Amino acid sequence: MRLALQYCPYCGEQDLRPREDPQGAWECADCRSTFVLTPVPAPARGNP
Incomplete structure (x- = not known):
């Protein structure tokens, strides 16, 4: 299961990408x- 994420917990930006x-x-x-x-x-x- 992959959870949807909206913000980086470190910098607060929204450009997040899933990694393998x-x-x-x-x-x-x-x-x-x-x-x-x-x-x-x-x-x-x-x-x-």
Whole structure:
């Protein structure tokens, strides 16, 4: 699963491109940072 991303977490620019390796990685064309998003499941309702 690939998550949609709108802004670079390092510089805030929007020119992001998916990378093949590592799996799920994105590259910012502006600051050249590469990062991976990891989905975290939401807690069940009623649990703190």
